[in-house]
Amino acid sequence: MNKVNIFGTAVLLTALTCLPVLAQHKRLPPPPKQAPLSTLDIELSALIANHGITGKVLGTEELPKISEPIAQLGMQLFFTKALGGEKSVACASCHDPRLGGADGLSLPIGTNALDVDVVGPGRQAVNDEINIPRNSPTIFNSGLANSALFWDGRVQRITITDEAGNESSFISTPDSGFNQPDPNAADSLVATLSRFPVTSREEMRGEAFENATTNEQVRAHIAQRIGDYGEEAGSLATNDWLHAFRNAFNSQADAQSLITFDSIAFALGQYQASFVMVNTSWHRYARGDRSALNEQQKRGAKLFFTPVNEDGAGCVACHSGEQFTNNGFFNLAFPQYGIGTQENRADIGRAAIDSTPRNLFAFRVPSLINIALTAPYGHAGAYETLEQVVDHYSNPEQTIERFFQQGGACGLKQFALSAQCDTLNLQARENSEAALTLLRQSPFVAANLAPQQKQDLVAFLHTLTDKCAKDLKCVKRWVPNRNTPDPDNLRLRAHH
Known part of the structure; x- marks a missing residue:
């Protein structure tokens, strides 16, 4: 039996050895021709x-990926109605990833929606009263913006050059006034943008936080609500945000230290910046x-x-x-x-x-x-x-x-x-x-x-449409699913 195997192997090896020699006499097919330039x-x-x-x-x-922990936290925040003063509107109410990052409406409907969970063309205002003057811009590729955001550019990066030719920059906002540095601005425009819809009565605040007289006071109330401390302690019937923030930021800090509006805006910014659709x-x-x-x-x-x-x-x-x-x-x-x-x-x-x-x-x-x-x-x-x-x-x-x-x-x-x-x-x-x-x-x-x-x-x-942006299955990576934690049971259950 062994002799037969050895003999058979020898014949096979001889045959294989001859193949490359034979192949040398056979021309390979030419590479496919490219069509000439028209x-x-x-x-x-x-x-x-x-x-x-x-x-x-x-x-x-350089932009974050949606799979990263802080971007995931930002997604949870983006879809919670707890950021709305009256707990009736989320960021996603006017910026749905499945609607091109906007809402499909000529003019958006914020705190006065007839059905708070309807998003898109079916969203209606109470008594048909429109109180927001401008169309909702898309959040897609907002992380690439490095000059200005909003239709009027009211959140803007200002670059200055000194006499020696050195450049420096700062971000101006409605809080600081045009062309003036806002000391509370985030490092990026997209995170800074997240500081403002929550302060607008028409967009997200509504009539909540009646004792707040400044934008910073409104933001403090929201941070306290999410963090379950201060004046807003206990204002959410369910609150597991501290666990979510600790996981995302890999920190065991207490709520008052960890859940500030700066950290909320940063997470929202990371989520929105992860929409790289180019x-x-x-x-x-x-x-x-x-x-x-x-x-x-x-x-x-x-x-x-x-x-x-x-x-x-x-x-x-x-x-x-x-x-x-x-x-x-x-x-x-x-x-x-x-x-x-x-x-x-x-x-x-x-x-x-x-x-x-x-x-x-x-x-x-x-x-x-x-x-x-x-x-x-x-x-x-x-x-x-x-x-x-x-x-x-x-x-x-x-x-x-x-x-x-x-x-x-x-x-x-x-x-x-x-x-x-x-x-x-x-x-x-x-x-x-x-x-x-x-x-x-x-x-x-x-x-x-x-x-x-x-x-x-x-x-x-x-032809300027990103492949993922028009694919609902692909875009769903930016939308919470049944396995995504819902820290306050106030998630926007959007239906169109």
Whole structure:
């Protein structure tokens, strides 16, 4: 038996040894040929190089992951209604990861929701009373913001350079006043942002904490409520937050030391910063994958990056760089309607905190990454589709007129059945015309686009969507599940 095995093995080895020799006489198949660059690809390559685009968004590696303990704590805080003064609203009520990080409404509904657990287009206000003047921005990629947040940029990083050329920076907020350092600001803009919705009566505070006269006092009450100490001790029927904070921060400190509003804001900031949603078809194309876009999308990209005076759409003038924003403020005269921020119901945007004339009706230029997921659009959500937005850039006067011919606020899905919709149109035409008059006096030049060009541009905007952001199964990693601790039994059980 052993001899047979040895003989058989020898024959097998001889045969195997011969195979490479035989294979040398057989040519390997040539590598697959790449399709030659089309004229459109060549033109886009030149535009990409001209604008310094690499397809890589810097800073993403430094941001927290949703799996990290503090980000997980931030998720629990983001979804608890205990941060709402009246325990009726959570951060996620207006910023749901399953709704593009926003709420799908033209104007948000905060403390006056008819059903506190309804999130999204079905959310209604008590007596249809809208009391928040601006559309909810997405929280996606908010951790990448390093210039300003909010529509008017009221939370802003100010960079100064001394005589020796050394740079330093600070964060200014509504608490400190424009251009002044806020000593209580967090290290990041996104964590600093978390300090303000909880202090707004319309957004989250409601009529709670009646003895609190400053924002810091409101925040102290919230920290005491979560930490179960001080004046708010016992205000939550169930409270296991100390255990949650100790686990997340790996600390055995007492509640008063560990659960401050600073630590709450930090955890909320870590959660929001973990939304890194930049894996888009466009970025893959810019990195060299020519198959990432189809021909229509490529035509739209060419329009986007080509100046108006060269027969393009000129969008890149403001929506530049890897994040598609120059972080500036600009008046585009999107329709004015709603309650506004002024006595005449106008929303003058950036000018409310910095009265420089160019800031009148100017709003922060948003990033366009994931823009297809965040309708309605504009500071007041006046446009419900990207097609309407592109129409506005092509002919603002005509698009604004169409908005009012279709009923203004009453023509929007959110308010179409509201008995109060006409009140949102009060002085809307006059305020829209005021913004439009200033736009006519600005360097803005409307892009004269044909219908097919508009469709191409919209097709390109859809390529700016992250793969995970539009996948509900993927996004669920940022939403508490049945295994996620619920320290106070006040979790937002959101239904749409």
